Amino acid sequence: MRAAILAVGSELLGEDRAETNSLWLARLLADHGVELVRKVAVADQEEAIAAEIARLAASHDLVLVSGGLGPTADDVTREAVAKGLGRPLARDARLEQELRARYASLGRRMPEINRKQADLIGGGVALANPQGTAPGQRLEAGRATLFLLPGVPHELVALSERYVAPWLAERTGGEARERITVRTAGLPESEVDERLAPVYAAFPREEITVLGSAGEVRVRLTVGGEAEARRTHLGALRAAVREALGEAVYAEGEEASLEGVVGALLAARGATLAVAESCTGGLLGERLTRVPGASAFFLGGVIAYHNRLKTEWLEVAPALLAEAGAVSPAVARAMAEGVRTRCGATHGLAISGIAGPAGGTEEKPVGTVAIALASGDPAVPGGQLFLRLPGDRNRVRWHASQLALDLLRRHLLVTGEG
Amino acid sequence: MRAAILAVGSELLGEDRAETNSLWLARLLADHGVELVRKVAVADQEEAIAAEIARLAASHDLVLVSGGLGPTADDVTREAVAKGLGRPLARDARLEQELRARYASLGRRMPEINRKQADLIGGGVALANPQGTAPGQRLEAGRATLFLLPGVPHELVALSERYVAPWLAERTGGEARERITVRTAGLPESEVDERLAPVYAAFPREEITVLGSAGEVRVRLTVGGEAEARRTHLGALRAAVREALGEAVYAEGEEASLEGVVGALLAARGATLAVAESCTGGLLGERLTRVPGASAFFLGGVIAYHNRLKTEWLEVAPALLAEAGAVSPAVARAMAEGVRTRCGATHGLAISGIAGPAGGTEEKPVGTVAIALASGDPAVPGGQLFLRLPGDRNRVRWHASQLALDLLRRHLLVTGEG
Numbered sequence: 120m121r122a123a124i125l126a127v128g129s130e131l132l133g134e135d136r137a138e139t140n141s142l143w144l145a146r147l148l149a150d151h152g153v154e155l156v157r158k159v160a161v162a163d164q165e166e167a168i169a170a171e172i173a174r175l176a177a178s179h180d181l182v183l184v185s186g187g188l189g190p191t192a193d194d195v196t197r198e199a200v201a202k203g204l205g206r207p208l209a210r211d212a213r214l215e216q217e218l219r220a221r222y223a224s225l226g227r228r229m230p231e232i233n234r235k236q237a238d239l240i241g242g243g244v245a246l247a248n249p250q251g252t253a254p255g256q257r258l259e260a261g262r263a264t265l266f267l268l269p270g271v272p273h274e275l276v277a278l279s280e281r282y283v284a285p286w287l288a289e290r291t292g293g294e295a296r297e298r299i300t301v302r303t304a305g306l307p308e309s310e311v312d313e314r315l316a317p318v319y320a321a322f323p324r325e326e327i328t329v330l331g332s333a334g335e336v337r338v339r340l341t342v343g344g345e346a347e348a349r350r351t352h353l354g355a356l357r358a359a360v361r362e363a364l365g366e367a368v369y370a371e372g373e374e375a376s377l378e379g380v381v382g383a384l385l386a387a388r389g390a391t392l393a394v395a396e397s398c399t400g401g402l403l404g405e406r407l408t409r410v411p412g413a414s415a416f417f418l419g420g421v422i423a424y425h426n427r428l429k430t431e432w433l434e435v436a437p438a439l440l441a442e443a444g445a446v447s448p449a450v451a452r453a454m455a456e457g458v459r460t461r462c463g464a465t466h467g468l469a470i471s472g473i474a475g476p477a478g479g480t481e482e483k484p485v486g487t488v489a490i491a492l493a494s495g496d497p498a499v500p501g502g503q504l505f506l507r508l509p510g511d512r513n514r515v516r517w518h519a520s521q522l523a524l525d526l527l528r529r530h531l532l533v534t535g536e537g
Numbered sequence: 538m539r540a541a542i543l544a545v546g547s548e549l550l551g552e553d554r555a556e557t558n559s560l561w562l563a564r565l566l567a568d569h570g571v572e573l574v575r576k577v578a579v580a581d582q583e584e585a586i587a588a589e590i591a592r593l594a595a596s597h598d599l600v601l602v603s604g605g606l607g608p609t610a611d612d613v614t615r616e617a618v619a620k621g622l623g624r625p626l627a628r629d630a631r632l633e634q635e636l637r638a639r640y641a642s643l644g645r646r647m648p649e650i651n652r653k654q655a656d657l658i659g660g661g662v663a664l665a666n667p668q669g670t671a672p673g674q675r676l677e678a679g680r681a682t683l684f685l686l687p688g689v690p691h692e693l694v695a696l697s698e699r700y701v702a703p704w705l706a707e708r709t710g711g712e713a714r715e716r717i718t719v720r721t722a723g724l725p726e727s728e729v730d731e732r733l734a735p736v737y738a739a740f741p742r743e744e745i746t747v748l749g750s751a752g753e754v755r756v757r758l759t760v761g762g763e764a765e766a767r768r769t770h771l772g773a774l775r776a777a778v779r780e781a782l783g784e785a786v787y788a789e790g791e792e793a794s795l796e797g798v799v800g801a802l803l804a805a806r807g808a809t810l811a812v813a814e815s816c817t818g819g820l821l822g823e824r825l826t827r828v829p830g831a832s833a834f835f836l837g838g839v840i841a842y843h844n845r846l847k848t849e850w851l852e853v854a855p856a857l858l859a860e861a862g863a864v865s866p867a868v869a870r871a872m873a874e875g876v877r878t879r880c881g882a883t884h885g886l887a888i889s890g891i892a893g894p895a896g897g898t899e900e901k902p903v904g905t906v907a908i909a910l911a912s913g914d915p916a917v918p919g920g921q922l923f924l925r926l927p928g929d930r931n932r933v934r935w936h937a938s939q940l941a942l943d944l945l946r947r948h949l950l951v952t953g954e955g
Contacts, residue, residue: 132574132575132576137557142551142554149551158549160577399826400819408816411895414843419839421839421850422837422838425832425835462843
């Protein structure tokens with residue numbers, strides 16, 4: 120089955136807005152083994168839309184159209200599709216009734232301009248929109264099936280899940296693939312790749328995609344085939360990948376975050392965290408407090424950007440600062456221990472580094488970062504990192520925060536639940 | 538002149554990558570008054586690309602093609618365009634020589650696969666690529682002109698500026714419009730709109746676009762017409778807008794940032810800043826330290842997420858916390874003054890709020906935020922804000938940081954340079 124996506128909207132041809140509805144639709148199609156052949160974006164112009172519809176319907180099995188179903192004068196998708204397919208467009212009395220009822224239930228009167236949302240293309244089936252006033256439509260045109268979907272992202276997703284997904288499932292025998300994203304921290308992409316060598320040897324190479332970014336490597340597993348066999352195979356692949364990557368895996372799925380995982384580990388242990396940040400300037404604390412309910416594990420900390428704050432607030436010895444330098448394992452350790460004890464937390468986490476563009480030296484070039492964790496537990500005291508990170512100021516800072524969170528995560532895994 | 542953009546690349550039909558080269562090209566076209574009629578994305582498939590080329594060249598005056606000019610087997614744009622136009626494709630000896638010379642200058646030998654980058658389509662003019670190995674090509678086909686450009690963004694921009702922009706300028710009589718983006722903080726979109734009423738009355742409405750986001754409103758001014766008259770008109774429009782918006786304007790252009798403007802104001806006054814953050818958890822400090830050279834004006838501060846840190850580190854009186862509550866103007870003021878004096882800064886800036894999703898009460902619902910600035914100057918002591926912000930946790934936090942920075946900016950404008 121060959122599919123095309125047509126995105127309608129003059130704003131999509133401007134300089135500000137990348138078209139992103141199609142990313143979600145692309146995944147839905149791929150999940151059902153449908154090949155997406157092309158994506159087209161056109162302005163809110165009846166002629167241009169009609170020409171695209173005629174062409175796409177003639178050469179694809181499925182055409183997903185998004186946008187232009189609103190009530191305003193520039194919403195012309197209904198008219199254009201009718202014209203492109205040479206079909207009539209007529210007001211549907213029942214659809215209009217439903218629209219009026221929707222407004223009435225909200226205690227409002229339907230504006231007259233919304234009436235045109237009840238226009239149905241000849242042969243079209245209306246698709247009720249629970250999240251907005253724009254109903255979708257499904258049409259058959261020769262060998263092609265067309266779905267007209269609203270352009271508002273959450274409405275597009277809702278209608279696609281309700282109408283397009285079951286249609287695809289029926290024609291393709293259900294989802295054709297399943298996927299898991301295994302997320303790792305603390306390893307460079309090259310090491311993830313090396314560790315996966317036995318998995319590459321035992322499983323088809325195209326089932327495994329490695330996607331690297333600063334301080335995180337995602338391993339995406341995609342398995343096709345018949346549902347039962349697929350599940351078994353994916354289970355085996357997943358187990359092999361997790362075995363190969365071990366403690367580097369911090370979560371599965373795109374919803375998870377490293378700060379969320381660290382927060383949950385802290386909370387499960389009844390532990391609390393305080394942070395001391397220099398080059399990251401608050402990024403570590405900002406990430407930890409993205410987690411709803413962060414107060415269960417996060418106390419706060421110190422942004423010790425100026426060296427004076429490192430000595431006055433964190434009790435880092437001036438002699439140590441002078442001797443080892445602010446960006447050194449010893450100072451990072453002192454910062455972590457200082458913030459831990461002064462905040463009364465069980466754990467202290469510190470970052471000091473040279474994010475650039477200025478401030479580098481021959482001995483400590485831009486990107487040099489020292490990270491330390493203090494736990495106050497003599498048995499498992501913490502840990503530290505001292506390394507050079509690539510990239511610009513923003514990338515160095517993000518990468519440092521990622522490594523710091525991962526240092527804490529690995530420490531908490533070792534100590535176990537309290 | 539009607540233009541189309543064809544983006545080539547299988548990755549553009551997947552779920553991960555939005556196509557963004559076209560945003561930059563769209564601006565280039567609009568700057569020259571050229572109408573962008575459609576954008577198409579196709580996979581790295583010769584047939585699909587050839588079909589699009591034939592169609593687009595037949596119905597547009599200008600076709601900008603990006604991607605598929607690399608050396609690997611899936612880079613088939615050259616072959617596909619030759620096929621789509623019914624032209625031969627031949628190795629160009631001089632182009633191959635240039636490619637080899639490029640490698641030689643880097644002390645490397647050209648891999649054999651790169652030879653095909655010297656293939657020139659019949660009638661094509663090679664466009665040298667100073668930033669990579671993929672040369673572009675320009676072709677005439679009937680009424681259409683085609684530019685083949687590399688897909689790597691900085692190479693695409695470089696070749697477009699070097700070859701497409703002058704071509705457009707020659708055909709359109711130069712840039713057809715000029716633009717300025719005036720950026721404001723501290724006013725809601727509705728108030729910006731109200732203040733602009735006299736400007737709307739005096740200037741064509743379509744020259745002014747208002748774009749709102751959390752804590753920032755951009756006013757984009759776009760003026761067309763003949764170069765000299767345009768410049769005069771844009772100057773008058775800009776003056777009128779700046780007059781109407783007054784002190785709410787913090788910068789012009791997309792490169793500027795509020796934290797950068799605040800940093801420059803602090804530095805110009807020889808002033809220093811310390812921050813005390815509760816609900817933002819470090820975001821304010823993180824934003825200020827995005828600015829390269831932030832150490833000139835930023836000392837650091839305290840992330841006082843837990844109330845105990847507000848009393849112990851910032852000397853907020855426990856009785857005040859108990860009586861007024863952590864999210865109150867009085868506590869925010871105490872935090873700002875506490876962090877200012879304890880860090881030895883000239884200015885202290887504090888945020889306390891309920892970012893949600895939990896923690897709201899009837900009296901202080903989610904989104905309630907208290908912001909305070911302490912200056913230590915009895916003549917211009919600072920200021921405060923106590924308000925309720927809309928949106929989810931992330932939006933509330935960002936908006937609060939924006940308002941805090943703007944509070945400081947307005948204060949510094951009043952005090953003048955030191």
